[in-house]
Amino acid sequence: MSARTVSRVVNNEYGVAEATRKQVLEAIEELGYRPNLLARALITKRSGTVGLVGGDMTDPYFPALAEAVHHRVSESGRTTFFACTGNDPHRQDMVLRSLWSYAVDGVIVFPAPDSIDQLRGYARLGLRIVVVDDVVDAPGIACVRFDLVTGARLGVRHLLDSGRRRVGMLASELSPPRRRRRESGFRAAFDDAGLDHGAIVRAPPTVQGGEAGIDRLLDLQPDLDAILAYNDVMAIGAVRAVEARGRRVPDDIAVVGFDDVELSAYVRPALTTIRLDRSLLSIEVTRALHSFIDAPGDRFDPVVLPVELVVRQSA
Amino acid sequence: MSARTVSRVVNNEYGVAEATRKQVLEAIEELGYRPNLLARALITKRSGTVGLVGGDMTDPYFPALAEAVHHRVSESGRTTFFACTGNDPHRQDMVLRSLWSYAVDGVIVFPAPDSIDQLRGYARLGLRIVVVDDVVDAPGIACVRFDLVTGARLGVRHLLDSGRRRVGMLASELSPPRRRRRESGFRAAFDDAGLDHGAIVRAPPTVQGGEAGIDRLLDLQPDLDAILAYNDVMAIGAVRAVEARGRRVPDDIAVVGFDDVELSAYVRPALTTIRLDRSLLSIEVTRALHSFIDAPGDRFDPVVLPVELVVRQSA
DNA sequence: CTGAAAGCGCTTACAG
DNA sequence: CTGAAAGCGCTTACAG
Numbered sequence: 001m002s003a004r005t006v007s008r009v010v011n012n013e014y015g016v017a018e019a020t021r022k023q024v025l026e027a028i029e030e031l032g033y034r035p036n037l038l039a040r041a042l043i044t045k046r047s048g049t050v051g052l053v054g055g056d057m058t059d060p061y062f063p064a065l066a067e068a069v070h071h072r073v074s075e076s077g078r079t080t081f082f083a084c085t086g087n088d089p090h091r092q093d094m095v096l097r098s099l100w101s102y103a104v105d106g107v108i109v110f111p112a113p114d115s116i117d118q119l120r121g122y123a124r125l126g127l128r129i130v131v132v133d134d135v136v137d138a139p140g141i142a143c144v145r146f147d148l149v150t151g152a153r154l155g156v157r158h159l160l161d162s163g164r165r166r167v168g169m170l171a172s173e174l175s176p177p178r179r180r181r182r183e184s185g186f187r188a189a190f191d192d193a194g195l196d197h198g199a200i201v202r203a204p205p206t207v208q209g210g211e212a213g214i215d216r217l218l219d220l221q222p223d224l225d226a227i228l229a230y231n232d233v234m235a236i237g238a239v240r241a242v243e244a245r246g247r248r249v250p251d252d253i254a255v256v257g258f259d260d261v262e263l264s265a266y267v268r269p270a271l272t273t274i275r276l277d278r279s280l281l282s283i284e285v286t287r288a289l290h291s292f293i294d295a296p297g298d299r300f301d302p303v304v305l306p307v308e309l310v311v312r313q314s315a
Numbered sequence: 316m317s318a319r320t321v322s323r324v325v326n327n328e329y330g331v332a333e334a335t336r337k338q339v340l341e342a343i344e345e346l347g348y349r350p351n352l353l354a355r356a357l358i359t360k361r362s363g364t365v366g367l368v369g370g371d372m373t374d375p376y377f378p379a380l381a382e383a384v385h386h387r388v389s390e391s392g393r394t395t396f397f398a399c400t401g402n403d404p405h406r407q408d409m410v411l412r413s414l415w416s417y418a419v420d421g422v423i424v425f426p427a428p429d430s431i432d433q434l435r436g437y438a439r440l441g442l443r444i445v446v447v448d449d450v451v452d453a454p455g456i457a458c459v460r461f462d463l464v465t466g467a468r469l470g471v472r473h474l475l476d477s478g479r480r481r482v483g484m485l486a487s488e489l490s491p492p493r494r495r496r497r498e499s500g501f502r503a504a505f506d507d508a509g510l511d512h513g514a515i516v517r518a519p520p521t522v523q524g525g526e527a528g529i530d531r532l533l534d535l536q537p538d539l540d541a542i543l544a545y546n547d548v549m550a551i552g553a554v555r556a557v558e559a560r561g562r563r564v565p566d567d568i569a570v571v572g573f574d575d576v577e578l579s580a581y582v583r584p585a586l587t588t589i590r591l592d593r594s595l596l597s598i599e600v601t602r603a604l605h606s607f608i609d610a611p612g613d614r615f616d617p618v619v620l621p622v623e624l625v626v627r628q629s630a
Numbered sequence: 631c632t633g634a635a636a637g638c639g640c641t642t643a644c645a646g
Numbered sequence: 647c648t649g650a651a652a653g654c655g656c657t658t659a660c661a662g
Contacts, residue, residue, distance in 0.1 A: 002633045007657060017631060034440075037416035038357045039656035043638050049413060057378035057397075066372050070399065074406075079413045081396040082372075084385065091389075098364060098394045101352035102417055125349075207581070236581065266522070266551065268583055317649045322641060332647060354640035358654050633662080639654105646649080 010035050041103040045126075050080040050289065051099040051107040055087040055174070059205070059233060060261045061278070062110075068282035069108065076290060078105060087174050089115040100127045106289045108132065113176050128292040130285050134179055135302055142288035142300035144281065148258075151274040151307040152185025153192070155228050155256040158272070158309055160193055164226035164254055168198035170213045170238055172205040172230040182258065186228055198224060205230050210237020211244075218245065225253055226315065232257040232264045235271055239314060254315035269313035280305050325350050356418040360441075365395040365604065366414040366422040370402040370489070374520065374548060375576045376593070377425075383597035384423065391605060393420060402489050404430040415442045421604045423447065428491050443607040445600050449494055450617055457603035457615035459596065463573075466589040466622040467500025468507070470543050470571040473587070473624055475508055479541035479569055483513035485528045485553055487520040487545040497573065501543055513539060520545050525552020526559075533560065540568055541630065547572040547579045550586055554629060569630035584628035595620050 008016045009024040016024075027033070041047040050073050054062045066082050073080045083099070085092035092112040096119075099107055106128035111119060116136050123129055123140035130142045159167050169186050183200060190197040199220045203213035210229060214237070218224060227242075229235035235257030239249045249255055249269055257264065260275035288300050323331045324339040331339075342348070356362040365388050369377045381397050388395045398414070400407035407427040411434075414422055421443035426434060431451050438444055438455035445457045474482050484501050498515060505512040514535045518528035525544060529552070533539060542557075544550035550572030554564045564570055564584055572579065575590035603615050 003656075004634085004658090005632060008632090011657090015631060020631080034412070034416065036357070036655050037413070038353055038418055039638085039654070041417075041638095042351070042353045042357060042640090042655085043657045045638090047417070049417075051396075057372075057381050060375065060378075063372035063375075063378055067399065067401075079398070079409055081366075081398055081413075083394070083396055084382065086382075094394055097349070098352070098396075101349065102356075102362070102364075103353055207577070240581070262522070263578065266555070266582070318640075319642090319650085320648060323648090326641090330647060335647080351639050354638070354654085357639085357656090358641045360654090631662105633660105635658105635660085637658085638656085642651105642653085644649105644651085646647105 045103055046105055047103040048078050049102070049104050050078050051083060051095075051104045051109075052080055053083045053085060053092065053095055053099070053107060053109045055085055055110045055112065056205075057082075057084050059231070060263055061231065061259050061276075064262070065278040065282060068278055069286060072282055072286040073289075085110075085112045087112045089113065089118060093118055096122050096127070100125060105293050106130065108285050108289060113174055128289065128298075130288045130292075132281070132285065139298040140292070142292060143302040144284045144288055144305065145302070146276045146281070146305045146307050148181040148307070149185035149188065151258060151276070152182045152228065153189040154307065154309040155258075155274050156186055156189035156197075157193075158311065159226045159228070159254055159256060159315060160189075160195070162254065162315070165195065166198050166221065166224050167226040167228060168217045168221055168224050169200040170210060170217065170227055170229040170234050171200055171202045172234070173202040173209075174205060175202075175230075182228075182230060203234070205234055207233050207237040207240070210234035211241040212237075214238045214241035214245075218242075227253060227255050229255060229257045232259040232261045232271055232273055235273065235314070236263070236267055239267070239269070239271075250313065250315050256315045260310050265312070272312045272315040273310050275308045275310050277305070277308070360418055361420055362418040363393050364417070364419050365393050366398060366410075366419045366424075367395055368398045368400060368407065368410055368414070368422060368424045370400055370425045370427060371520075372397075372399050374546070375578055376546065376574050376591075379577070380593040380597060383593055384601060387597055387601040388604075400425075400427045402427045404428065404433060408433055411437050411442070415440060420608050421445065423600050423604060428489055443604065443613075445603045445607075447596070447600065454613040455607070457607060458617040459599045459603055459620065460617070461591045461596070461620045461622050463496040463622070464500035464503065466573060466591070467497045467543065468504040469622065469624040470573075470589050471501055471504035471512075472508075473626065474541045474543070474569060474571060474630060475504075475510070477569065477630070480510065481513050481536065481539050482541040482543065483532045483536055483539050484515040485525060485532065485542055485544040485549050486515055486517045487549070488517040488524075489520060490517075490545075497543070497545060518549070520549055522548050522552040522555070525549035526556040527552075529553045529556035529560075533557075542568060542570050544570060544572045547574040547576045547586055547588055550588065550629070551578070551582055554582070554584070554586075565628065565630050571630045575625050580627070587627045587630040588625050590623045590625050592620070592623070 083095045108130045203209035257273040264271035398410045404427045423445045518524040572588040579586035
């Protein structure tokens with residue numbers, strides 16, 4: 001009974017006598033043998049695992065997406081591990097280095113700011129990467145993103161249609177210029193309408209960031225009557241800050257967010273928001289990954305996902 | 316220049332001439348050499364990574380804890396990967412198998428129901444495990460939990476003190492009998508007071524579960540005037556369901572949760588809850604893990620963490 | 631259908 | 647201070 005034979009049985013390969021197979025299986029059972037995946041991965045350069053690396057677990061957008069990705073990935077028999085970068089390129093480097101050197105079959109990443117060259121480097125090393133919300137043209141890197149420009153337009157139009165005219169924007173300070181597509185859409189919508197948009201303020205994309213941002217925005221432009229926020233948690237912070245200043249949402253100031261996180265339906269007033277459908281994203285992102293893993297090529301056409309306005313109470 | 320020498324330089328070992336070291340370092344730089352951690356781990360049985368496996372990422376308790384654990388773990392130069400079991404023992408088995416076979420230095424796990432023997436098995440295989448919220452006496456397994464019995468007592472007493480007498484409980488259907496410590500405390504508090512407690516209903520520990528549970532609880536006991544919920548998300552579901560039935564919180568029915576998730580302060584009415592301090596938990600859990608990793612022993616005294624009542628608006 | 635050999639890329643004693 | 651050999655636990659051609 002050679003290692004070769006055992007290897008065949010363990011990996012369900014053809015060409016092993018039924019009697020032998022049974023014998024091996026029994027021995028495996030009896031000895032509690034478990035193949036060392038490390039050794040296997042060292043040779044095959046494959047580990048049967050996938051990494052999902054996000055920026056901030058604490059943003060409720062991430063967990064449900066992670067769960068969805070896990071499910072889709074597990075259909076191919078792989079297990080997925082999550083990691084977070086805190087939107088710090090250096091921390092992202094450590095995470096990717098670990099993941100790469102443990103031979104993950106691929107990673108899905110929400111890139112930290114200014115980390116595109118880093119990603120290119122890992123792709124060159126052979127890591128298969130799916131980038132969310134950015135576009136980088138390089139072999140081994142696939143890109144999936146939402147149509148945020150249209151999203152912002154949808155939000156602004158809804159605000160304009162309901163008579164708002166002094167609309168400010170609460171943007172994320174973590175977005176590098178190339179990724180400020182919500183801001184582009186925001187501006188474009190006003191250009192379309194031949195109107196002027198209000199101030200744009202950048203803050204951390206968190207509840208606290210939303211609160212702080214509103215304070216600055218309202219100082220800049222006290223007569224504001226509507227706000228488009230970078231994401232739902234900022235929008236929630238915005239609502240809190242607006243109310244803390246004694247103004248009401250949506251009567252005095254309307255608020256529109258991005259994401260459509262579960263929370264947004266529970267909060268009061270329930271949030272009007274641009275839905276970035278996580279189910280859709282999980283499908284496309286794992287489709288891209290699987291195409292990389294199972295196919296020989298290293299190219300994948302960028303995909304742009306549609307968004308949708310969800311009208312609730314805040315605007 | 317042998318592999319041996321390179322190995323020495325890469326691992327910062329003593330006993331290599333300065334000139335040689337410099338030479339090696341230059342070569343490394345030039346060739347873009349990166350040590351294969353897989354090969355290293357195959358020999359050393361250590362990978363410099365730690366796994367944090369939770370039940371449900373979607374419960375907001377997890378992400379912030381994960382972030383805190385990550386920070387503490389990274390202080391020892393390790394990187395941590397997260398995984399989720401969906402509270403399914405089989406899925407937990409797959410996750411632990413992966414983690415174990417990639418030679419993680421240790422794992423912190425919120426165990427799925429009825430998976431204690433599974434954990435024992437992995438401990439026997441050499442995996443170092445820190446179990447949260449359960450107690451299992453086995454070499455290689457450390458246990459850290461909150462004093463939930465006291466927590467439930469605190470909650471009930473607060474309710475009793477404010478004049479409530481018909482108090483029901485919304486428990487989790489995922490807790491096996493041995494882990495129903497909130498329920499024990501709930502009962503004990505009423506025994507202490509010489510009073511009868513209301514119905515106990517079990518449901519999934521989610522917002523929807525809380526809503527469904529309340530419907531059943533209120534059918535069972537229409538005159539309920541207070542509820543102790545398994546966690547904050549269930550409590551939030553409870554508040555929603557109570558209000559959907561036309562009753563008010565806290566006027567008609569008071570609600571107390573467990574966890575003290577950020578959300579609980581934002582929701583309206585803001586949730587009164589038993590805080591299960593995640594900062595504390597992250598400290599103790601990584602302390603246990605590090606003691607396992609750095610010390611030779613495989614025993615660690617169980618630690619019980621204190622809890623605290625946070626009074627807000629819902630009770 | 632099955633085995634003996636080589637090798638993945640490192641580290642671990644052991645010499646020199 | 648540095649090198650040659652063995653080995654971690656597998657898989658990959660290659661024989662038989």
